[in-house]
Every structure is written in structure tokens, then in C-alpha cells.
Amino acid sequence: MTASTPMLITFLVYILGMVLIGFVAYRATRNFDDYILGGRRMGSWVTALSAGASDMSGWLLMGLPGAVFIGGISESWIAIGLVIGAYFNWRWVAGRLRIHTEQNRNALTLPDYFTYRFEDHSKVLRILSALVILLFFTIYCASGVVAGARLFESTFGMDYSTALWVGAAATITYTFFGGFLAVSWTDTVQATLMIFALILTPVFVIIAVGGVDSAMIEVAAKNASNLDMFKNLDLIAIVSLMAWGLGYFGQPHILARFMAADSHHSMANARRISMTWMVFCLGGAVAIGFFGLAYFARFPEQALGVTQNPERVFIELSKLLFNPWIAGVLLSAILAAVMSTLSCQLLVCSSAITEDLYKPFLRKNASQRELVWVGRLMVLAIALIAIVVAMNPENRVLGLVSYAWAGFGAAFGPVVLLSVLWPRMTRNGALAGMLVGAITVIVWKHFGWLGLYEIIPGFLFATLAIVLGSKASPPPSPAMLTRFAQAEQAFAAPRT
Template structure:
């Protein structure tokens, strides 16, 4: 047995323990989907960050640091601003209104805020969530299979099955509580890895001065905030897009539920501090890892392979095994949260609220577990096929959810005149604009990130339609 597999089995035992510890909470609807709203600040903070970052942080942002150098620090700024604004503008007000109306999902909150007796907002929310989450889950399972194949003796199909089985099992048994506490452990591991690995890589390269000199001689653009392309329209669009990467933090339902699950509104204040500091350390560590990796191993065909390469080349076998498990765990932390999100949309929003199911609390929680299993099984089927279409959907799943829910939530919590018609227009307009931008317009605008037009259109429609319909009703 390899060291990596040994470390993974130890981690697996830890997950099993957390799932069993959380089992009692998962027997009720509130417990299974939102941990009874009892999570402490540090769990809420790390769960928010781990769910929002995950495998993209460890592979994507390190690869970006490798590819474009200092320009990737704009992503750091964008994410810190985005998560900071989410905590400042949304967390406490969202927690307050969710507690007032006993809401356990984001559609619950919107339905209560706008008196959605016809379930139009709730129905649209469910459709958007299931459409985006379904493709996202399948794609993350593809990534899980590839990670297992790259880091362990398992082949791709075995990796998909093993990784998916682990995720589905602890999510079924422990529900949202197990997911959140698992995110805490994953977040701590990610933080430690992104503190240790860049330090080791910079030392191996001869110190930060040597890294800077090496990158500068290879391409001065790697040290410029404009990036390797230099000052240009494309570089400016790239910077704006990097800054906008944090916008979806202010709306994606899988993160909003973290705010709602806190034990109290007051506990969100320390959680915010922890979250912002940790995400700053996350992102700086990832970019520095990529830059140091470029100095050590120039010419890689796949920049996103730099973290695994540095781990195996520079760290002792045990620590390298830990880093590989951190990558696997980070990918897995996205899937479990998405499974809970999709399951809650089906059971709470569709079955209980829209269809008026008369099942008791325990029966609905059990139904939630069956839905989790079903969605997970569908994701496995698509992952085993490795359909390229899945990855195409992932390009805008994050932005699509953010553009659909972000503007509406901001207006719902901060702009009292917002009404149901405006919320419907904003949600649908933001979502469709994001889709259209990726399909037709993105290549024509130097790849401007789709969340920018999607968020702006969603915000304009929410405010504009609310005002127009209010004037007509007067």
C-alpha cells in the first residue's frame, strides 16, 4: 500500500467518525439540510471558504500563478473583496430573515420576503439550482476520478466510484452537519498546505529574490500586474475579470446556506473575520506556489499540474501523501455541499412547499437522503462517460448561480421597494444573460467574465421591474 493511500484511509476513518457523530442531527429536515442552525463561528467560516474554493484553489489558482505570475494577485483581491462584501452585506440580514421565517433554503427566504404564494420564485430557483448543480456534481466527480488516477494506484473509473461512494456515504449518514465539519478539517488542511508548500518551493528555488530574478529573466510580464501580455485592452479586461471572480460569493446558494446555519446572528461577526483572513492566506499561498513553481519547473504543458509536481518533488513522502489527499478532499468538499443543496431544493422547496407533501419531518429527511443518493448516482453515470459537455457547463455554473441569486438577494435585503415581479425578472435575466454571454459574446469581448454582464443585468432588472410594476399598481 502506498503512503498516499495510507494517508487517505486515515482521512477516510476521520470522515466516517464525523458522519456517525452527526447522524442524530440528520434525522430531521432542519438537521439534515442546515444542521439545526447550531454551527459555531469557525465551522461556518471554514465551511464557507472550503465550499467556495475547493479544488479550484489548489489546482486552478496555483496554475494561474504559474501561467501569468503577478497578474494572478488580482484574483486574490477580487476574492477577498467578494467574500468580504458577502459577509458585510448579506450574512447577518440573511440569517435574521431566515430565522424569522424558519427558512432552511435560499428559495425559502425569497418566498417569505416576496410573499411567493404562487411558488413562481421557488419554482424558478429549483430549476436553476438543479440545472447548474447537476452538471457541476458530475464534473467534480470527473475531477475526483482523475485525481485518484493521478495520485493512487486506482484507475479513472475506480477513482470515480471510490471517491463518489465516500462523498455520498458521509453526506447520507451525517447530512449538512457532517459536511460542514468535514469542510472545517479540509479547510485547515488546505491552509496548512498553502503555507508550507510555497515556503518550501521558494526556499528550494534559492529564496524570493532568486524567484523574482528567474521569472524576470524568463518574461518580465510575469512580474507585472498587467501580466505577460503587457498593457493592452485584453490585459485590462483580464484584470477586471479577475477582480469579478469574487462576485458570485454574494449569491451562490451553497454559500448563503452557511450564513443561515450559524448558531446566532452575533456569531457571524467572528466568523467573518476568520473567513476573510483565511481566504487571503489561501489565495496568496496559491499564487506564490505557482510563481515559485514556474521558477523551479518552467515549460510545463499543464500549469495546473504544478502543485502535485512540487508536492512529490520537494516534500517527504508522508507530507506529499498529505498534500495529495488535500487535493482530493478539496474536490470532494464541493460535491457534498452541492448534493445537499440539490437535495434541499427537491425535498424542501418542491415536495414540501410546492407540492404540499404531508409527510412528517423524519420522512422528509429520509426522502432527502434518497434524493441525495439519486443525484449522486446520476453524477457517477455522467462522470464515467467523461462527457466534454459537462466541463463546458462548469465554465459558467459558478457565475450562473451567482448572477441568478446575487442581485435578487442584495435587493431583497437592502432595497425595500423590491417586489416579486422584480425578483423574478432579475433572477431569470441574470441567469440567461450569463448563459448567453458564454455561448455567443464572450469570445468577442476578450473573454470578459460572464458574471459581470450577468450580475449587472440581474441587478438592473430587479430594480427596474420593481419600480415599473410598483408605479403601475399605484
């Protein structure tokens, strides 16, 4: 099925709107600090919705509904784990990281922060963390490119290779010009569009099948086990699904939102906004996959698209249930999810190369203008690599995301968490944790031992490595301990 003219117009208006925001942000970007962190002046609403939108990606509207459509309600354990993990990330990390990065020479990136927090004069931490970001974000960016390509392929009848380039073009454009300001402002718009689509669509699916009771009957008639939260799941499988929540502590694109907030005092309000948005969005995504089962059981003649690829369930329902104008708005939500996550991932990769490799090792005295333009060129370079990785049409969004999510969660999660909670942590401990976490994920993914999601052993072994490495190292310097104490004091201080 190809897109009608109203859907095409809706898509074009949306894309042009995002690009326009990028050019407005371009005029507001004065230096590299603005390009990478927006000058640390994001309020609670922008911080909350930008963190949510940058987190959820095309996985929210394609991967998760597709997983529930295939496996039933038991796949919602992922959503439960994510909600728990996100909440504790806001509680334990968000405000503290905002303070600690400022106390440690106003660090703009995670490699910056690790270098200054642990007084790493060798710069090994900076290099290693930048390489981890480039490795796993290239995979993560590829997942966004795949999701965008699937959308354009299904909606406009394009072949997959053409859809790859078209789907990525708008995101690359506004990220290239506007940097962090463009990414944050567009994320806020995109988060609003996503929650609208994820609430409206399941309501209309339920109406189309005759109500919740009729939908439950249809799902049970097709396969009663789809109603079982424990369908084909043992303890290891449930723990693996819920362990997605561990990943939040180490996702650079989400942590950057905390670092860019105008104050750590904004975090409490931002947390409430973000968690409300997240619960509604994840609940809607699960509902789309679940009630989509009922819809296509009732109307099997319309199920060709989801039979070919279950990750298209939201796309197919939108086109079948709504007039083309509304369908265009709803399908733009997928593009919003893809663009919001891909843009901030491209920006984090760009900052890792520019701030953490180019500036310290190649051009220590580079001007602000030069750094901004190098950052823009790096956005293009990483985007092209991600497109090449995504060229295989057999790629699945959820599979690519799960690998990158685990990589960051294990390599950075324990390091970030303990760095803001434990003053006795040392450089050697951070280095050991990062190496052990990344290597464990790669090795465990390859061998698939016990059927356990690789983030769990990666996170546990990395935490153990940090503790042992720190205990075996010389204690932190007095200056390190003083900065930590000052950060904690600032975090506890009431708003003035």
C-alpha cells in the same frame, strides 16, 4: 508515478476519519431542519471555516495554481477580486440573511426564503430558483468530481473513469448519512488541512530553488512577462478576473452557512476568521503556481506531469518535495477541498428537490423522517448525474467552476443582495432579476461578446431588471414591509 504505501495509508485514514464524522452526525440528526441547516446552531468558527472550505473547492489547489503556472502572476487578479467580494458578502449579506430567513417563516433554503420574503403564492419563484440551483450545481458538482478524479488518477495511477467513482465515493457517503452537521464539521477539519498545505508547500518550493531571489530570476529567465501583473491583459480582462468577486452574493452553498449560524451576532467574529483564512489560502495557491514556474524551470526533467496538465502543479510538487507521509497529508488537502465543496453542493441540490419541489408539490404532509430519507436519496441522484457530466477526461476544473459561479452570481446575487437591503423589492422584481441573470449568463457564455466574463452583464442586467420590475409592480404588502422592518430592527439590536 504511483502512490507509495505511506501515501495510501494517509489517504485511507483521512477518508475514514471523514466518514466517521458523517456517522456521528447521523446520530445527531433528528429532523429535516437538522439535515439541511444543522438546526441553526453553528458557532462562529464552524460558520467561518465551513463557509471558506465550501467555497474554495478543488479549484483552490488545482485550478488557480494551474492558471498562475500557465499565465504568470497576472492570473492573481482572480484572487484579489474574490477577497473583495467575500468581504462585502460577509458585511452586507451574512448577518441580514440570517435574520431575514428566520423572520420569513424560518426558511431553510433560498427558494423557501424567496417564496416567503415576497409572498409568492403562485410558487413560481420557488420552482424557478430550485431549477436554477439544479442546473448550475450539476455543473459545479461535476467540477468537484473532475478535481477528485485528477487527484486519484495522478496519485494512484488509476484510469480516469475509475478515479471518478473512487474520488466521489467518500463524499457521497458522509453527506448521505450526516447531512449539514457532517458537512459543517468535516469542512472545519478540511479548512485546517487546506491552509496547512497551502502555507507549507510554497515555502518548501522556495527553499528548493534557493530562495525568493533565485526563484524570481528563474521565472524571469523563462519568461519575464510572468512577473507582470498586466501581462496580455487589457481593462476588460482585468475587470473580468476581478468580477469573480461578484459571484459570492449568489452562491447557495455559502449563503446556507450564514443561514445556519447560531446568531447574526456571530458574524463579525466569523468574518474575521474567514477572511484571514481566505487571504492565506489564496496567497498560498498563487505562490504555488508562481514558484512552481521557478522549480520546473530549474528541474525541467521533472516537469512531465505539469506539461501534460498544468492543474497538477500542486500534486507534482507535493510528491517531489516531501516524503510520502507528508505528501499524503498535503495531497489529502486537495481531497479535503473537493469533498468540502462537493458535499455542501450535493446537500443544497438535495434540499432544493426535497424542500422546494417534493414537499410542496408531491407530499405536503410528509413526515420529518420521510423528508430526511428523500433528501438522502436525492444526494445519490445528483451525485450520479454529476459523475456522468464529468466523464469527459478533457474537462478542466476552472472552466466548469467559472460557468457555474457566474450562473449563481447573476441569477441569485442581485436578488439576495437587494432582498436584504431594499424593502420596496417585489416578487415580480425578484422573478425578473432571476430570469434575466440566468439567461444572460447562458447566452453571453455561448457568444463570448467582448471577451467579458458573463457574470458582469448577468449581474448588471439582473439588478436593472429587479429595480424596473419592482417599480412596475404593485407595492409590497404592509405585512412584507413590517417583516422587513422587524428584521432590520433585530439586526441592529445589540447582543443581550
